[in-house]
């Protein structure tokens with residue numbers, strides 16, 4: 001059975017302006033979790049009715065721990081950021097499908113934009129082959145040490161303060177990188193650009209999508225995206241990001 | 256042994272707690288959290304004669320102690336519900352209530368007729384969804400139209416008919432009386448209250464539909480008041496809902512005159528909410544030495 005539970009915070013650390021890294025102790029979530037899945041985090045403020053979905057950044061299956069990296073953007077994430085090691089946080093997961101791992105391609109791009117970068121850490125850890133992470137930041141970098149440990153890392157920044165000036169696509173061209181498989185997570189304009197890049201070059205591509213969620217488990221139809229074909233569950237051109245996603249083939253969704 | 260059983264239109268429920276349409280899918284996802292047999296009934300998401308795609312995203316926004324939604328009644332259509340969801344729900348010891356939406360009276364009647372030979376216990380007619388342009392609310396805001404659609408649906412229905420009332424009216428008792436006059440067996444209320452949220456940073460509407468239905472604890476006092484008023488004005492049994500999160504909330508509705516209660520938005524905050532409300536009601540009865548829940552219905556005074 002799925003369960004929503006209070007878990008203990010092992011470590012909470014600010015790793016950049018407004019960006020926090022959170023390790024939690026949760027054997028049963030860690031056991032079943034895959035890269036690309038997410039957790040619902042619950043506020044203890046009764047005026048907040050909806051969970052906050054946050055991606056899994058790292059999984060420590062041996063110690064039964066999960067790491068999440070999140071940006072403080074509102075009241076929910078601010079509340080989480082005030083919690084300290086030893087305190088409890090209410091979570092549900094793992095949710096969603098995660099990235100498919102064994103698709104038989106060896107030259108791989110992991111493309112992350114902003115707060116879409118964290119899921120790439122665990123993914124880089126679990127992939128075999130020539131793994132190249134292309135990480136796009138506004139200005140301030142985070143998680144670069146972790147990414148370098150498991151892959152070759154190429155950085156792009158909007159202001160040009162580090163790596164290629166521009167976005168992740170600019171970085172691919174600047175370094176003349178090539179791949180047969182792409183995994184991407186980030187803001188919609190970036191996913192759109194990657195979707196058309198993949199189409200143009202005939203590359204198999206998986207996109208991790210985001211949308212506001214209410215149930216987080218596939219029941220309420222709040223979090224849909226447009227699908228090219230009629231979906232078997234919904235019987236319309238809609239897929240549930242929380243349940244059928246967040247990871248989709250770039251060819252099955254309209255952005 | 257405390258008696259938590261209640262009867263709606265001659266059908267006995269093991270307890271008065273059910274789920275609110277649209278917040279629980281067809282129960283499949285929540286059955287991964289607990290045995291649906293703990294509930295008096297499961298109410299399925301509004302279903303139409305054909306699949307509906309629903310509204311553009313964003314479809315929801317959180318608000319203080321509540322949320323706005325404009326899902327737009329996305330649903331897979333009656334065929335899929337009958338093939339996939341009803342057989343699944345039948346495995347549990349709970350009653351099944353199918354919530355129905357439509358654009359025309361004919362649409363509603365088509366679904367009602369399809370269900371007439373199916374193993375479902377009640378039909379709930381949603382004439383109060385504020386999020387679709389046609390049908391829906393148009394029937395729910397005009398007493399004459401409400402009476403007419405109730406009468407028409409009753410002609411085709413083999414199961415008891417629950418008419419779900421909209422709170423977006425001047426006088427809820429007028430609507431309750433119209434549904435009663437049309438032959439409704441049960442009333443359920445309230446559906447969501449039309450609202451709006453504006454994102455001041457992007458200077459745009461928080462949800463794509465501009466307006467959405469407000470639900471959650473923010474609407475509870477309005478809902479309790481309306482249940483009380485309706486209970487005073489018609490003889491039909493009432494299913495009360497609107498912001499119920501705990502057994503205490505549910506008991507307010509029961510004391511105001513509801514025979515049963517539905518849990519909606521609270522399922523999002525706590526997937527066990529409906530089960531916990533059912534357990535909490537039993538604990539309250541134990542604590543206050545109440546032998547039969549029926550003695551609490553409408554017992555405020």
Ligand SMILES: Cc1cc2nc3c(=O)[nH]c(=O)nc-3n(C[C@H](O)[C@H](O)[C@H](O)COP(=O)(O)OP(=O)(O)OC[C@H]3O[C@@H](n4cnc5c(N)ncnc54)[C@H](O)[C@@H]3O)c2cc1C
Nearest residue numbers: 050052053054055069070071074075076077210211212317
């Ligand atoms: C599958 C998925 C994975 C995500 N992973 C991460 C992650 O790893 N790190 C991270 O920092 N953020 C992530 N997000 C975004 C994160 O969910 C939001 O930033 C967070 O919910 C904001 O909550 P708040 O209360 O601080 O902000 P508020 O703006 O006050 O939130 C108000 C409401 O809007 C919702 N909301 C606001 N922004 C978003 C958003 N971008 N996506 C979905 N719902 C939103 C909130 O959940 C809440 O219900 C993810 C979103 C999704 C859908």
Ligand SMILES: Cc1cc2nc3c(=O)[nH]c(=O)nc-3n(C[C@H](O)[C@H](O)[C@H](O)COP(=O)(O)O)c2cc1C
Nearest residue numbers: 275276277301324381445446470471497498519520
């Ligand atoms: C996301 C969502 C979807 C809903 N869908 C339906 C629906 O399909 N049919 C219906 O009659 N009511 C629908 N409702 C209304 C609820 O059933 C209920 O009447 C209302 O939300 C008030 O109860 P609550 O405050 O406990 O959520 C929906 C509500 C929400 C929040």
Ligand code: FES
Nearest residue numbers: 214216220221242
């Ligand atoms: S959030 Fe409810 S279906 Fe995805």
